[in-house]
Amino acid sequence: MRTDIPGGLTARRLGAKSWWALAGWGACGVVLGAIAQPIQTKGPLRFEVSLRSGLVSSNLEGRLFVVLSPTNNPEPREGLGRTGLDAPPAFARDIHEFQSGDTVTLGEGAFGFPVAHLGELPAGDYFVQALVDRAYELRMPNAPGNLYSVPQQLHVDPVLGGVFHVELSEQLAEEELPPDSEEIKYVKVPSRLLTAFHRRPMFLRAGILLPANYLREPSRKYPLWVRVGGFNTRCWALQKLSAHEAFRDVWQSAKTPPFILLQLDGAGPYGDPYYVDSANNGPYGEALTTELIPYVEARFRALGQPQARVLSGTSTGGWVSLALQIFYPDFFNGTWSSSPDPVDFRAFELVNVYEGTNAYVNEFGNERPSERALDGDVVLTMRREVGMENLLGRGNSYVSSGGQWGAWNATFGPRGRDGNPLPIWDAQTGTIDHSVAEAWKKYDLRLVLRKNWRTLGPKLRGKLHIAAGEADQYFLNNAVHLLDEDLSELDPHFSRTIAYGRGKGHGWMDISLAQMLEEMRVATSGRLRE
Numbered sequence: 001m002r003t004d005i006p007g008g009l010t011a012r013r014l015g016a017k018s019w020w021a022l023a024g025w026g027a028c029g030v031v032l033g034a035i036a037q038p039i040q041t042k043g044p045l046r047f048e049v050s051l052r053s054g055l056v057s058s059n060l061e062g063r064l065f066v067v068l069s070p071t072n073n074p075e076p077r078e079g080l081g082r083t084g085l086d087a088p089p090a091f092a093r094d095i096h097e098f099q100s101g102d103t104v105t106l107g108e109g110a111f112g113f114p115v116a117h118l119g120e121l122p123a124g125d126y127f128v129q130a131l132v133d134r135a136y137e138l139r140m141p142n143a144p145g146n147l148y149s150v151p152q153q154l155h156v157d158p159v160l161g162g163v164f165h166v167e168l169s170e171q172l173a174e175e176e177l178p179p180d181s182e183e184i185k186y187v188k189v190p191s192r193l194l195t196a197f198h199r200r201p202m203f204l205r206a207g208i209l210l211p212a213n214y215l216r217e218p219s220r221k222y223p224l225w226v227r228v229g230g231f232n233t234r235c236w237a238l239q240k241l242s243a244h245e246a247f248r249d250v251w252q253s254a255k256t257p258p259f260i261l262l263q264l265d266g267a268g269p270y271g272d273p274y275y276v277d278s279a280n281n282g283p284y285g286e287a288l289t290t291e292l293i294p295y296v297e298a299r300f301r302a303l304g305q306p307q308a309r310v311l312s313g314t315s316t317g318g319w320v321s322l323a324l325q326i327f328y329p330d331f332f333n334g335t336w337s338s339s340p341d342p343v344d345f346r347a348f349e350l351v352n353v354y355e356g357t358n359a360y361v362n363e364f365g366n367e368r369p370s371e372r373a374l375d376g377d378v379v380l381t382m383r384r385e386v387g388m389e390n391l392l393g394r395g396n397s398y399v400s401s402g403g404q405w406g407a408w409n410a411t412f413g414p415r416g417r418d419g420n421p422l423p424i425w426d427a428q429t430g431t432i433d434h435s436v437a438e439a440w441k442k443y444d445l446r447l448v449l450r451k452n453w454r455t456l457g458p459k460l461r462g463k464l465h466i467a468a469g470e471a472d473q474y475f476l477n478n479a480v481h482l483l484d485e486d487l488s489e490l491d492p493h494f495s496r497t498i499a500y501g502r503g504k505g506h507g508w509m510d511i512s513l514a515q516m517l518e519e520m521r522v523a524t525s526g527r528l529r530e
Contacts, residue, residue, distance in 0.1 A: 045118050045158045046107035047091075049130050052169040053100045055147065060098040062134035063394050065141070066091050066106050066166065068126035072151050076129040080141055081403065083380055083388045089115040094394050095132065113391035114384070123157035130166045133392075137202055138267045139402035140232070141392065144175040178236050183210050186235065189295050197282035198269065204292040205265035207238035208300055211258035212251065221301050223308035223524040224293070225259040225517075226324075226332075228317030231404055232272050235265035250514045257521035259310075260302050262293070266316065270400065270421065271407030275320050276327060276443065280410040280421045285324070289331050310520045311335040314507055315476075319343065319445075322466065326448055329459035334523040336516050338467040338509045339476055341408070344446040344486070345437070347478040348408075351382070353424060353437040360386070360430030374471050374505050383430065390427050395420075397427040412440040446483045453490055464496040465519070467511075469504030476506070 047066045069076035069088040079088040091110035098104060108118050115121050129151040135143035147168045154164055177186040185208045194202035211222055229237055238261070241247055250256055266272040273281040275288050297304040309332045313321035318340030325335040342348045350368055351359050360383040362368045371380040386405050389398035398406045399421045410421040413436055424440065425432045441447050449456060468480040480498065487494045499510035511519070 043161050043163070044108055045121070045156065045161045046105050047128075047130070047164050047166055049104045049106065049149075049166045049168060051098060051100050051102065051147070052167055055100070055168065055171060058099075060132060060134055060147070061096055062094070062132050062146075063141075063392070064093055064095045064098075064104055064106065065131045065133070065391075066110075066128065067131065068121070068128050068156065070124070070126060072127040072153070075151055076127050077131045077141065077148055080131070081388060081392065083114075083385055087114050087388070089113075089121055089126075090391055091118060092391055092396075098132075111391060111396045113387050119158045121156060121158050123155075123159065125153065125155050127151045128154050128156070128164065128166065130168055132168060136200065137198075137269060138175075139269050139271050139400070140267065141402075142172060143267075144172050146172045148172070177205070178239060182215070183212075184208065184238055184242060185210070185300070187292075187296065187299075189292055191287045191291055193283045193287045193291065202269075202282075204287060205235050205267075206292060206296065207235040207263040207265075208296060209238055209242055209251075209261035209263070210300065211260065213258060214260075214301075221303045222258055222260045223310065223520070224262055224297060224302045225520060226262045226264065226293070226309065226311045226321070228264050228275070228311070228313030228320040229266055230314060231266065231316040231407070232402075233266040233317070235263050238263040247513065250512075250517070253514075256514065256517055259517070259520065260296075260300055262296055264288075264320075268407075270410035271402035271404070272316055272411075274316070274323070274407070274411040276323055276411065278411045278443075279415040280413070285327060288324075289328055306331050307333045307526055308524045309333055310523055312337070312516065313340075314338045314509070316341055318466075322464065323443070323445060325463055326445060326456065326460065329456055329463075332463075334463040334465070334520065336465045336509075336511075336519070339469060339472060339506050340466065340480065342476065342479040343444075344479040344482040345440055345444040347475070347482055349382075349475045350478075351432075353432060353440060354434070356432055358430045359425045359432060369475075371473050372475070373473070374503075376471075379473070386427070386430075393427075397423060399423045399427070412443045414439040446486050449483075449494075450486060450490070453494075457490065457492065457494060461495045463523075464498075466496070466498045467501065467509050468498070469501040469506060469508035471503050471505050472508075473506045 067076035067080060067088055067090040069079050076088055080090055091106050091112045093106055093110050095104055130149040131141055132147040133141040135146055148170050149166050149168050177188055187206050189204045191202045191204050268281055270280055273284045275284045277283045277285045311321035311324055311332055318337040321335045322337040322340050325332050346352045349370055360368055367381045367383060369378045370382045370385045373379055386398050389401035389403040389406050390396050392403060393399055393401035393406060399409050409424050413424055414422050416422045422436050424436045468477040470477050484498050501508040
């Protein structure tokens with residue numbers, strides 16, 4: 001998963017793959033006493049999970065997890081989403097109409113990762129914790145309102161079997177945005193468009209960093225810099241960014257052109273919503289451009305004109321910033337995008353979704369990598385990464401995991417008759433469904449540009465700035481090269497800037513923050529109506 005690095009660069013995924021660990025929610029449990037023993041020592045190993053009376057007033061629907069970890073620091077539930085060797089064994093099942101007094105059993109039939117079945121669990125002492133993911137607006141297990149148990153230290157041995165009782169007794173607090181400061185403000189704007197689509201209250205969150213002279217010049221208006229973070233980056237990442245010494249030195253310098261910085265929030269109903277209109281997430285692009293940005297510009301004295309809006313982003317943010325400029329060419333006036341997620345779906349990481357047959361196995365019969373080290377060694381395979389998301393997703397499928405592959409699938413793919421995203425490939429086998437891939441084409445940025453070139457070409461001239469490291473850990477440079485080659489063939493010639501960093505990895509940018517802001521100043525410095 002991805003998280004912002006101070007200074008504007010972004011690493012796409014944390015090595016441990018704990019994809020909501022930076023969300024800022026959660027509580028630490030304290031366990032005292034001896035290691036607990038099962039209720040009984042006969043029969044297969046299983047966990048019986050109950051719900052404390054009065055904890056919730058309605059029946060529960062969602063995904064139930066039992067996580068076993070050798071440590072309680074952090075709590076076991078914080079390890080959900082990891083894919084490395086430190087990934088704690090976890091087991092899950094869907095729940096329906098679960099209420100106080102009921103007991104739900106997780107036994108041999110529960111879906112597991114990285115251990116497939118409870119019977120294969122290594123015997124040992126574990127801290128055990130249950131979690132119910134019941135959130136809908138924000139798709140992440142540690143979302144506000146989700147339920148969990150106090151961790152217990154247990155000795156678990158599948159050979160001995162037995163029944164362990166776990167009680168859901170705690171609930172994550174409702175979301176609270178960080179307090180405003182003199183220079184940082186936060187907004188949570190009700191979205192009429194998203195609420196109508198999802199038929200439940202939906203909001204657009206954002207952080208706003210004001211320029212250094214904002215309070216000293218109360219009548220001045222400023223251009224808007226829309227910044228998009230890495231995958232699932234929350235808007236309060238702005239606090240860490242603004243506190244970083246290198247960033248502050250540039251931002252507060254008298255030589256730096258003043259902007260209002262708008263940090264988008266990367267949480268949505270299927271994970272990061274990618275801020276484009278989609279069949280599953282709803283009209284996020286329209287909501288951004290007609291609801292959130294106009295609200296911020298009016299409230300914080302932005303110029304509020306297309307020429308005075310610029311974009312930047314890395315990784316997920318690289319794709320989103322590029323896509324927003326392409327899909328809304330008259331609304332934004334330039335993008336600086338680094339390490340963008342796949343811009344050509346013939347190289348969706350290493351998968352060609354149009355011509356490939358299997359996402360997990362390549363044409364040579366080998367397990368397909370999804371992450372490499374800078375020296376090229378394989379860090380993670382597609383099968384293992386999607387396997388982790390199958391654990392998180394309802395129905396044992398990545399399509400509702402809220403993870404990276406689930407978020408891509410929800411953003412780019414069609415909606416099924418049951419209201420859920422149709423999978424681009426089978427969750428267990430990896431077999432690609434080319435009818436679903438066909439629907440993805442409307443988000444393939446190479447195809448969008450080629451199909452609409454006569455209209456888009458003149459509007460985008462000089463507005464696209466892309467950087468890609470040639471040793472990108474997620475193979476994203478391959479798609480940038482394909483896009484670059486295709487754009488070179490367009491007639492009339494397309495003016496853009498694409499830079500490649502030899503030996504550089506994910507998050508590389510060819511220019512400094514100060515240079516980028518100066519280029520943004522030039523882009524926004526035309527004659528603007530005050």
